[in-house]
Amino acid sequence: MNEVIDLPRVRLSCRDCTLAELCLPRGLDAQDMERFEAVVGQRAPLKRGESAYRAGDQFNALFAVKSGSLKIVMSPPDGEEQIIGFSMPGELFGFDGIQEGHTCTAVALERTSLCELPLDGISEVASQIPSLNRELYKVMANEISIDQSMLLLLARRSAEDRLAAFLLSLSRRFASRGFSETDFTLSMSRHDIANYLGLAAETVSRLFSRLDDAGLLTVNGRKIQIHDIPDLRQRVGDCAKAESTAVN
């Protein structure tokens, strides 16, 4: 679980990054990877609660999560906030800004370090590397897929289905990075989960209890243990797919 990075030693190299297989430059050969690295920037790690960008900020770059996690929050001037998604290591975020500046705020849920991918630089490199350009389209298309699956989830599924789909999505995302798919610790609060799933925090709390009572999970605060993934998946009508398109 310990992902501490020895900062002084970190020299930005996608080639050495354990998350490279999940990230934008996946599939590039060593030479192209080097060109790609040249435009990628580092950032000082964010502390819990700090943001990578805020709604209203001008758009400059996409970000990749190296470690930690964030919530992406849409905050309309008038109304209440809506969490659009959570970003975990190996995942890209920041797409909300490409259009005409950021409409969301990206808030770190814990100590989080990022790579910065300036879109101008990236797309210039990409114009010389067709496979990278295509990958960039795919990454954006993936974002669209995720959001669309989420629409299905919100429009059609019950509260219990939503929570189960959420847990299964997290499970897959942990698994894709080599962590346990059954035992993990949530980095977000009940309130955040509820907001994301379009529910009240109390409902989420009750659902955790219910799933625990039903023997599907063991819930201890933010520590989650899923007892039988196929079982859980089936029980909720495999809306596992919802939002799990995540990191392909």
Next chain:
Amino acid sequence: MNEVIDLPRVRLSCRDCTLAELCLPRGLDAQDMERFEAVVGQRAPLKRGESAYRAGDQFNALFAVKSGSLKIVMSPPDGEEQIIGFSMPGELFGFDGIQEGHTCTAVALERTSLCELPLDGISEVASQIPSLNRELYKVMANEISIDQSMLLLLARRSAEDRLAAFLLSLSRRFASRGFSETDFTLSMSRHDIANYLGLAAETVSRLFSRLDDAGLLTVNGRKIQIHDIPDLRQRVGDCAKAESTAVN
């Protein structure tokens, strides 16, 4: 309202297209436009109920709507269907396929004609025209924006807000093509609207009646007349923005 096209005379030319300002090649100069046109294809118009592509189809191209309209439907193998969006003249669709084949089906709601934009061709041209490449990113980012606004709508807003936001979105989209923003005819059924908004068809019907009774609209089957747009917008807390990011 009559958008009949004299078919024999149609020669594909984005330069002559009245929708060019809304479409992908907007902002290109005449020369670049010509290069763009070269890769754009035509399709025989779809009849009501026919589809441009179906879930499971291999991805080849994005589509632009010349006339008519479509619903984009996500159909998971098991569960029920979910309408992800409606596409109207000047708008692009087909992004659901870029990742790894189409996950949605695009069904014409009326007689509908399309332009076909093969992504390989487009991205090749785009790699030589940076502004086009950037525009393509923006179009995809716009799709993300729309979906995310829709997430907010589904997660946080009441049934009445959702319907009002939907109508305001349609209103803007009609207006952007030069049609009345207050008087228009829906091309989709109550059932489709309900599905899209995550509601029951009966609820949508009741809401139309209620808004009519309240004097905000005149509803006559699929003919809608909005009496006071700012009024409607304000009454629902300007979630007008939701989904109205549509055609920028």
Next chain:
DNA sequence: CGTTAATTTGATCATCTTCAACATGAGTGG
């Protein structure tokens, strides 16, 4: 016109929200 599909309206029911109280727990200063 007759037949079927779409829409409207009514009545009842379920899920989820809201309000409220209570429990737990991490962090802080004595």
Next chain:
DNA sequence: CCACTCATGTTGAAGATGATCAAATTAACG
């Protein structure tokens, strides 16, 4: 090390919004 506090999470009871079931009405189309 212990009390205190603020944030987070849990649980209960009542209420509301929207779903579902059922029937009536209207519109669409051959």
